[in-house]
Amino acid sequence: MTDTHDLRISAIRNGTVIDHIGGGLALDVLRILGVHGIERESTVSIALHVRSGKLGWKDIVKVENMELSPRTVNAIALIAPTATISIIRDFTVREKRPVTLPETIEGIVRCPNPNCISNQGEPIESEFAVTRRHPVVLTCVYCGRAVDDFLRHLA
Amino acid sequence: MRLGKGLWVPRPSEGRMSLKGRDLIAIRDLSSDEILDLLARAREMIPCAEGTRVREPLNGRIVAMGFFEPSTRTRLSFESAVLRLGGRCITIADAMASSMRKGESLSDTVRMLTGYADAIVLRHPNEGAAQLAARVSDKPVINAGDGAGQHPTQTLLDLATIHERFGTLTGLRVVLLGDLRYGRTVHSLAYALAQFGAEIVLTSPPELRLPEELRSELERSGAKVQMEGDIRKAVREADVLYVTRIQKERFGDEGEYRKVAGSYRVDLPLLEGAKERLTILHPLPRAGEIAPEIDRTPYAAYFRQAFLGVPVRMALLDAILGGGPAAA
Ligand SMILES: Nc1ncnc2c1ncn2[C@@H]1O[C@H](COP(=O)(O)OP(=O)(O)O)[C@@H](O)[C@H]1O
Numbered sequence: 150m151t152d153t154h155d156l157r158i159s160a161i162r163n164g165t166v167i168d169h170i171g172g173g174l175a176l177d178v179l180r181i182l183g184v185h186g187i188e189r190e191s192t193v194s195i196a197l198h199v200r201s202g203k204l205g206w207k208d209i210v211k212v213e214n215m216e217l218s219p220r221t222v223n224a225i226a227l228i229a230p231t232a233t234i235s236i237i238r239d240f241t242v243r244e245k246r247p248v249t250l251p252e253t254i255e256g257i258v259r260c261p262n263p264n265c266i267s268n269q270g271e272p273i274e275s276e277f278a279v280t281r282r283h284p285v286v287l288t289c290v291y292c293g294r295a296v297d298d299f300l301r302h303l304a
Numbered sequence: 305m306r307l308g309k310g311l312w313v314p315r316p317s318e319g320r321m322s323l324k325g326r327d328l329i330a331i332r333d334l335s336s337d338e339i340l341d342l343l344a345r346a347r348e349m350i351p352c353a354e355g356t357r358v359r360e361p362l363n364g365r366i367v368a369m370g371f372f373e374p375s376t377r378t379r380l381s382f383e384s385a386v387l388r389l390g391g392r393c394i395t396i397a398d399a400m401a402s403s404m405r406k407g408e409s410l411s412d413t414v415r416m417l418t419g420y421a422d423a424i425v426l427r428h429p430n431e432g433a434a435q436l437a438a439r440v441s442d443k444p445v446i447n448a449g450d451g452a453g454q455h456p457t458q459t460l461l462d463l464a465t466i467h468e469r470f471g472t473l474t475g476l477r478v479v480l481l482g483d484l485r486y487g488r489t490v491h492s493l494a495y496a497l498a499q500f501g502a503e504i505v506l507t508s509p510p511e512l513r514l515p516e517e518l519r520s521e522l523e524r525s526g527a528k529v530q531m532e533g534d535i536r537k538a539v540r541e542a543d544v545l546y547v548t549r550i551q552k553e554r555f556g557d558e559g560e561y562r563k564v565a566g567s568y569r570v571d572l573p574l575l576e577g578a579k580e581r582l583t584i585l586h587p588l589p590r591a592g593e594i595a596p597e598i599d600r601t602p603y604a605a606y607f608r609q610a611f612l613g614v615p616v617r618m619a620l621l622d623a624i625l626g627g628g629p630a631a632a
Pocket residue numbers: 150151155156159160161162166168209211235237240241242245
């Protein structure tokens with residue numbers, strides 16, 4: 150259980166807490182969550198620059214009444230590899246796990262090669278193989294372009 | 305056909321000697337043994353490609369040629385290969401392709417072709433097009449060039465020409481000359497040669513050097529790679545001289561282009577002191593990189609190289625499609 154005084158933002162009854170986001174990356178996490186994908190009754194709270202033992206500074210995002218799809222979790226793993234995801238039910242942490250980067254990333258990143266077939270309006274999603282993990286390098290499965298600055302190429 | 309992660313994820317193919325029913329998207333799809341096996345089959349196909357022997361393992365089969373970009377050599381040699389093997393072609397040539405592109409996605413076109421033919425040969429201006437086609441199609445797809453990407457049958461015929469001359473691909477000193485930066489044929493060839501332990505010498509203008517990632521990849525795969533700025537010295541020590549076109553578009557001004565193109569021209573004086581067995585290759589068409597006077601020398605292998613495109617493609621089609629429907 151968490152000390153209530155540690156809760157910078159108000160406690161939620163049900164929802165998801167994305168914690169241990171590297172300092173300054175919460176806004177990118179929000180982009181991934183997509184404001185459109187979040188329902189009106191889901192209050193979203195963000196804490197930026199919270200002191201953290203492990204990370205120095207971290208960000209936290211809390212979303213009420215919503216659990217994340219595996220696809221969204223993969224996307225978060227990509228941009229915030231240190232994040233942990235906690236499922237809150239009835240004010241208690243029911244499940245808490247670190248995010249893990251999958252072997253392939255589908256649809257989250259756009260291929261930076263303008264001539265790639267994945268950028269021509271074909272009825273397909275972009276797809277990258279994770280060809281390196283520390284630091285992360287993605288490789289387009291279509292054209293072979295390697296991407297390390299994928300924050301600049303979020304779809 | 306393949307439902308795997310795609311081309312750029314290592315896909316070990318050891319022990320899978322049969323090419324039956326498989327796609328060919330990049331030269332990396334083939335192991336060294338598979339390449340040598342294809343080259344041996346290509347040698348056997350030469351009399352059939354010349355029309356002095358008849359073998360028709362593609363009898364009754366239809367191969368679709370999806371050419372969404374102008375190409376003469378590649379398309380005609382594929383068509384010739386299919387016809388020589390007793391198969392038939394249906395062809396989308398560029399004019400038709402452009403009208404088709406107006407509304408229809410490549411995915412849909414490929415689905416259609418999949419219904420009409422037993423295999424698809426694809427040339428397309430976008431990188432990754434063949435990989436997309438292979439995912440959409442349940443029939444084998446052969447990449448005949450995707451934009452600045454891959455063109456594996458060109459690499460196979462380059463290798464076939466070298467192998468025919470030397471009886472091996474191992475231990476040769478191969479000079480890659482000209483535009484090593486943008487030339488896709490040179491990238492795939494360098495990669496393949498590295499697998500066979502060739503010594504690779506890179507000779508190019510500074511602005512057209514081989515991309516650094518590729519160079520370090522070649523070194524990691526065990527090839528000896530070296531840069532040689534002195535074109536004469538490079539040529540003197542070469543077994544194979546692979547010449548590529550230097551394109552005007554790569555240079556800011558005409559004068560600079562002329563100067564560079566001029567100093568990378570292969571002519572008789574440049575070949576003084578060359579090894580007797582020196583073999584000169586060029587993917588063709590050439591602009592002015594090789595003087596016509598070279599054509600009459602025993603060094604010239606580029607027309608042979610163009611001819612070998614037919615038996616090499618026959619060997620590939622036979623391996624993928626020959627002898628009746630692929631076992632499931
Ligand atoms: N009811 C709640 N409402 C909002 N946030 C909560 C609630 N319970 C726990 N949290 C937050 O969820 C995250 C994981 O909780 P916990 O495992 O208890 O803490 P920690 O990861 O700091 O050890 C922490 O950021 C914590 O502040």
